[in-house]
Amino acid sequence: MPELGKYASEVLASYAVSIALLAVLVAVSVARARRLRRDLAQVEERMKRNG
Amino acid sequence: MASIWSYANPKKFIDTTDRVLPVLSVLALAALVGGLVWGFFFTPDDYKQGSTVKIIYLHVPAALMAINAWMMMLVASVVWIIRRHHVSALAARAAAPVGAMMTVIALATGAIWGQPMWGTWWEWDPRLTSFLILFLFYLGYMALWSAIEDDDTAADLTGILCLVGSVFALLSRYAVNFWNQGLHQGASLSLDKEENVADVFYYPLLLCIAGFVLLFVALVFLRTQTEIRARRMRALLARERLND
Numbered sequence: 001m002p003e004l005g006k007y008a009s010e011v012l013a014s015y016a017v018s019i020a021l022l023a024v025l026v027a028v029s030v031a032r033a034r035r036l037r038r039d040l041a042q043v044e045e046r047m048k049r050n051g
Numbered sequence: 052m053a054s055i056w057s058y059a060n061p062k063k064f065i066d067t068t069d070r071v072l073p074v075l076s077v078l079a080l081a082a083l084v085g086g087l088v089w090g091f092f093f094t095p096d097d098y099k100q101g102s103t104v105k106i107i108y109l110h111v112p113a114a115l116m117a118i119n120a121w122m123m124m125l126v127a128s129v130v131w132i133i134r135r136h137h138v139s140a141l142a143a144r145a146a147a148p149v150g151a152m153m154t155v156i157a158l159a160t161g162a163i164w165g166q167p168m169w170g171t172w173w174e175w176d177p178r179l180t181s182f183l184i185l186f187l188f189y190l191g192y193m194a195l196w197s198a199i200e201d202d203d204t205a206a207d208l209t210g211i212l213c214l215v216g217s218v219f220a221l222l223s224r225y226a227v228n229f230w231n232q233g234l235h236q237g238a239s240l241s242l243d244k245e246e247n248v249a250d251v252f253y254y255p256l257l258l259c260i261a262g263f264v265l266l267f268v269a270l271v272f273l274r275t276q277t278e279i280r281a282r283r284m285r286a287l288l289a290r291e292r293l294n295d
Contacts, residue, residue: 002092004102010167011105014160015091018109021159025152025270033273036280043287050291 059136061279068272075269083262090255097252106164107248108256112263114157114223117185120150120267121213121220124192128210138275140206141282143213144196145274149267151189158182181223188216202282 004011058064090108097104127143130136161179162172173179192212199205247253 002102004105005096007101007103007167010163011102014106014109014163015087017159017163018113018156021152021156022266025149026266029149029270029274029277033277036277036284040280040284040287043284043291047287047291 056134056136059134059138061138061283064138065276065279068276072269072272075265075272079262079265079269082258082265086255086258086262090252090259094251094255100168103164103167104252106160107252108259110157110160110164111256112260113153113160114182115260116263116267117150117154117157117182118220118224120146120153121185121188121216123271124150124213125217125220128213131206132210137202137282138279140202140210141278142271142275143209145278146271147189147193147196149270149274151186151193153263153267154182154186154189158186178223181219185216185219185223188212188219192216202285
């Protein structure tokens, strides 16, 4: 861990906030992509079955 | 070589981006982790700003992407307005939450950085104010997409909003040059050697910027695929309701 001196809390807070926001953005995007892929496959399958 | 317009075909877009996405994601992660680790652990403190200079590796790339995401949305919206390619309208829609999140990161890290350096979390400085307005445009843009049921009408109206918001995207980039007042400094990256940050900060910063750009592209590809699927599902469900 580098010596951050008197600004340690500001530097660490910046990294924590940014990494958390990026992680949330990626997680939400991936989860929605998976859900839509699965839901669309189900709808397409149902429509194929029903002609 | 295929024309760029061939990617206006949703199936071709999904097939191509499906192949590119894994590579893009790995590169984005490698550049981001590499740049942040380099910047955080292996660069010295600034003689004036102390260790807060390490915030530059998040603040500058996020701010850069916040502005350029809107510019990408502008290009995609203009393509939609002129050529009526649905994929471009959906790409603009997909980019908005990513750009909004970049704006939040830039504003948050700027406030955290500003407090010890300027003695205040916030100042109605030209750049900060235009950045806040850009964030409000992002929120308005996303709200407008959600508020209108018909996809084509939503794409038309959000496209116009995007054109208007571009003024603030540009202002947030050049506000420091237009109004020579306020607390925010000029550009950290410049072709002018005197203006540019020192090399010891510059190279890890470039790697972080590359990471943010790659992450943005990967997320926009993934989210555009999702928007294409969501649109197809709405169409199929509407057809199913008609047949019932």
